[in-house]
Amino acid sequence: MNTVTVNTAPSAEGYDRAALGRFELFLVAAVATVLITRAFLAATGYPQIGGSGGLHIAHVLWGGLLMAAAIVAVLIGDGSRVRTGAALAGGIGFGLFIDEVGKFVTADVDYFFQPAVAIMYVVFVLFYLVVREVVLRRAMSDRRRLATGVRALTDLTLEQLDDIRYQSALRALDEVRDPALAELADSIRSGLLSQPPPTGGVESRITRAIDTLTQRTAAVLGHRAVRRSVLALFVLQAVVSVVSVIVAMVADVPGDAEADDVSDLLVQLSSTVTGALVVVGVWCLLRHHYMLALRLLRASVVVGLLLTQVFLFAQEEFGALLGFAASLLLLAALSIAIRSEQAKVPAPA
Known part of the structure; x- marks a missing residue:
C-alpha cells in the first residue's frame, strides 16, 4: 500500500496561483516573441515570406493561427497541460499579432512606425495590471476550492x-x-x-526552479547593502533634481531647450512628478519616516513605469529597455524593503 504524505500547513494564498501563473506565462511568451521577432528580422534584413507575385504573408497571420489553435485546444482538451500549452501558444501568437500594430494604425501600413513600441508597452502593462487585479481580487470561495480539487483529480486521472x-x-x-x-x-x-x-514531473521541476530563483532574487535584493545602495541612488537623484530646478530658475535657458513636441513635453512633466516624489521621499527618509519614504520612492518608480517609460519607448523604441529593466529592479527592491518593514510590525491582538 502506497503512503501519501500530506502537507497540512495552512495556505496563505487567497487567489488562484495557477491561473495567475498561466497568464504570466502567456505574457512572458508574448513579450519574448516580440523581442525575438524584431531581432531576427533586423539580423536577416527583414525578409518577406511570399513576397513574389504581389503576395506577402505577414506574421500577424501566424499569430492569429496560433491564438486560434490555443482557443480550440482549451475548448476540446482536458487537463492542466493543455491549458499551459494553450497559454504558451496563445502568448506567442499574441506577440506575433501585436508586433505588427504599426501596420494597422498608419495609413501607409508602416511596420516601422516609431510609436508602435510604446503602444505595445502600454498594451502589455495594462493587460498585466488588469488581469492581475482581477485574479487577486477574485475571492477564493469554498466552491472555488472544490473546483481546484476537481481539476487536480482530473489531472491525477490523466497522469x-x-x-x-x-x-x-x-x-x-x-x-x-x-x-x-x-x-x-x-x-x-x-x-x-x-x-x-x-513525482519529478516537468511542471513540478519548473515550479521549484521558479520558486528557488524568486527566493534567491528576493534575498539578494533584500540585502542590507543593496537596500542602502538603492536609497543612496534615490538621494543622489533628489539632489540632482533640486540642483536642476535651481539652475533652471537662475540661468537664462535658451529657447531651443524647450520641448520640441508633445512627447518631449510629456516626458518632462512625468519626470517632474517623479522627481518631486523622490525629493519628498528622501525628505521623509531624513526625517526618519522610513515606511512613508519607501512608499513615496516606490510611487516614483511606478509613475516612471506607467508614464515616463511610455514616452521613452515612443522616442527611443527598444533603446529604452535598459532603463525599463533598471526600474523593475528598483521596484522589486523597494517592494521587498516595504514587506520587510511590514513584517516587523506586530499583528494586532
Whole structure:
C-alpha cells in the first residue's frame, strides 16, 4: 500500500496561483516573441515570406493561427497541460499579432512606425495590471476550492498532476468551511488520496526552479547593502533634481531647450512628478519616516513605469529597455524593503 504524505500547513494564498501563473506565462511568451521577432528580422534584413507575385504573408497571420489553435485546444482538451500549452501558444501568437500594430494604425501600413513600441508597452502593462487585479481580487470561495480539487483529480486521472499542485489542492480542500460542502470535499480528497501523484514531473521541476530563483532574487535584493545602495541612488537623484530646478530658475535657458513636441513635453512633466516624489521621499527618509519614504520612492518608480517609460519607448523604441529593466529592479527592491518593514510590525491582538 502506497503512503501519501500530506502537507497540512495552512495556505496563505487567497487567489488562484495557477491561473495567475498561466497568464504570466502567456505574457512572458508574448513579450519574448516580440523581442525575438524584431531581432531576427533586423539580423536577416527583414525578409518577406511570399513576397513574389504581389503576395506577402505577414506574421500577424501566424499569430492569429496560433491564438486560434490555443482557443480550440482549451475548448476540446482536458487537463492542466493543455491549458499551459494553450497559454504558451496563445502568448506567442499574441506577440506575433501585436508586433505588427504599426501596420494597422498608419495609413501607409508602416511596420516601422516609431510609436508602435510604446503602444505595445502600454498594451502589455495594462493587460498585466488588469488581469492581475482581477485574479487577486477574485475571492477564493469554498466552491472555488472544490473546483481546484476537481481539476487536480482530473489531472491525477490523466497522469498530469505534479506533487506541488497535488499538495496545494489538498490544502484547498482542507480550507473548505461550508458544512453543506464538507461531504463533497471529503469525496474529492479521498479520490486524491487514493493514489500518489507522479513525482519529478516537468511542471513540478519548473515550479521549484521558479520558486528557488524568486527566493534567491528576493534575498539578494533584500540585502542590507543593496537596500542602502538603492536609497543612496534615490538621494543622489533628489539632489540632482533640486540642483536642476535651481539652475533652471537662475540661468537664462535658451529657447531651443524647450520641448520640441508633445512627447518631449510629456516626458518632462512625468519626470517632474517623479522627481518631486523622490525629493519628498528622501525628505521623509531624513526625517526618519522610513515606511512613508519607501512608499513615496516606490510611487516614483511606478509613475516612471506607467508614464515616463511610455514616452521613452515612443522616442527611443527598444533603446529604452535598459532603463525599463533598471526600474523593475528598483521596484522589486523597494517592494521587498516595504514587506520587510511590514513584517516587523506586530499583528494586532
